[in-house]
Structure formats: structure tokens, C-alpha cells
Amino acid sequence: MPFASTRATLSRQWALLRQLPHRSPGITSAELVWRLRDVGFTVSKRTVERDLNELSLIFPLDRNDKSIPFGWHWSASVVGEVRGNFDLQGYLRGDSLQPVLGEGIEILAWVSDPLARQLREAPLSADMQLTALEQGHRLTATVEDGCALRLWVLSQGAGVVIEQPSELRSEISKTLLEAAAQYLDTN
Incomplete structure (x- = not known):
């Protein structure tokens, strides 16, 4: 199932980003393989290396090339504690994925238990609230x-399932339906 595979990749890459230190010399791919195993992801060193190369195109990651094996870490330009207490609100305000479409919006959503645990460690905003269902x-x-x-x-x-605002819910729904349609067997 391609959607499940994509979701697993995203979860693994998110866990990988959380393991990276903030300064040189960084952490090696081999060490990251073991850390990922500790949090439930069994992958090869080559997969970790491929993920790091892909993620470095999107996120401010640096590779310490001064000695072999190479060490990976967050770039010195990063603001906030990404590894342990990722400041999503700060990231959302950042320049990396502009343009910002407006001031601020209140979202209402259903989230899974594992995501709720992550959000308790790294809240989306100062006014974030989680209510157990x-x-x-x-x-x-x-x-x-x-x-x-x-x-x-x-x-x-x-x-996560966005419930409000309805415009955001509709937009996310449309994107997911269009993506899923690409995987339908047309033969």
C-alpha cells in the first residue's frame, strides 16, 4: 500500500531529524541506525544516508566532512531546539516555506495518541490544548x-484530521484525494 509506505517513510525521517545534534562533529549514519532501532525503525545504513541527503535539501542540515565517518548535525543557523522540543510554531513563522497566507488561524483537529504524545513534548502554540477522547x-x-x-x-x-477551519479541511481533503487517485489501478 503506497500511502502506508509514504507515511512510514515520513515517520522515520521525522524520528531521524529528532536524533540530530546541534553542533559539530555530529552523529554518524551508523549511530543513527542504532538510535532509529531504539525508537522502532529497522533500516540500513544506506537508507539513513539516503534520508539524510534528501532531508538536507529541505532542512538546514550540515555534514561534517573533516573526518570519516561523516557526522551530521543541524546547521548553526537553526533557531530553536529541533531535536527534543521542536518549535513548530516558530518553524511555521520562519522563512523556509513562505508565503504565509495570513495572520493566525485556530485549528480544531483529531490527532492520534502517538501524535498527541509528540505534541505534548513540542506544542504547536502557547494556547494548544489536547483533550483525550x-x-x-x-x-x-x-x-x-x-x-x-x-x-x-x-x-x-x-x-491528524483537520476539522476546522472548514476551508483548510477541504483543501487537505482535496490534496489527499488527488494524491490517492494517482495510486488507483487503472489497468
Whole structure:
């Protein structure tokens, strides 16, 4: 199932980003393989290297080429503690995924239990609230409205369902339906 595979890749890459230190000499690919195993991802060193190269095109990552094996770490230009307490609100306000479409919006969403655990460690905003439900949690938060928000929501796969605002819900739904249509067997 391609959607499940994409979701697993995104989850693994997110876990990988959380393992990276903030300064040189960094951490080697071999060390990252073991750390990922500790959090439930069994992958090869080559997969980790491929992920790091791809992620470095999107995120401010540096590779310490001074000695072999190479060490990976967050660039000195990064603001905020990404590894342990990722400041999503700060990231959403950042320049990396402009343009911002507006001031701030209040989102209401259902989130899975694993995502709720992550959000407790790294809240979306100062006013974020999580309310336990029979299955999952209800999330409310005021966040910047922009491309980064949409990418974050889409990267969570089935772990988040936007309920409000309805315009954002419709936009996410349309994007997911169009993506799923690409995987339908037409033969």
C-alpha cells in the first residue's frame, strides 16, 4: 500500500531529524541506525544516508566532512531546539516555506495518541490544548496559516484530521484525494 509506505517513510525521517545534534562533529549514519532501532525503525545504513541527503535539501542540515565517518548535525543557523522540543510554531513563522497566507488561524483537529504524545513534548502554540477522547485526542491551537502548516498536516498521514477551519479541511481533503487517485489501478 503506497500511502502506508509514504507515511512510514515520513515517520522515520521525522524520528531521524529528532536524533540530530546541534553542533559539530555530529552523529554518524551508523549511530543513527542504532538510535532509529531504539525508537522502532529497522533500516540500513544506506537508507539513513539516503534520508539524510534528501532531508538536507529541505532542512538546514550540515555534514561534517573533516573526518570519516561523516557526522551530521543541524546547521548553526537553526533557531530553536529541533531535536527534543521542536518549535513548530516558530518553524511555521520562519522563512523556509513562505508565503504565509495570513495572520493566525485556530485549528480544531483529531490527532492520534502517538501524535498527541509528540505534541505534548513540542506544542504547536502557547494556547494548544489536547483533550483525550475514547480514541485519540482533540487538538485546538492557534497557528500561522501557510504552506508549512499544510505540509506538516499532510506529513502526519492518518495521524491528524483537520476539522476546522472548514476551508483548510477541504483543501487537505482535496490534496489527499488527488494524491490517492494517482495510486488507483487503472489497468
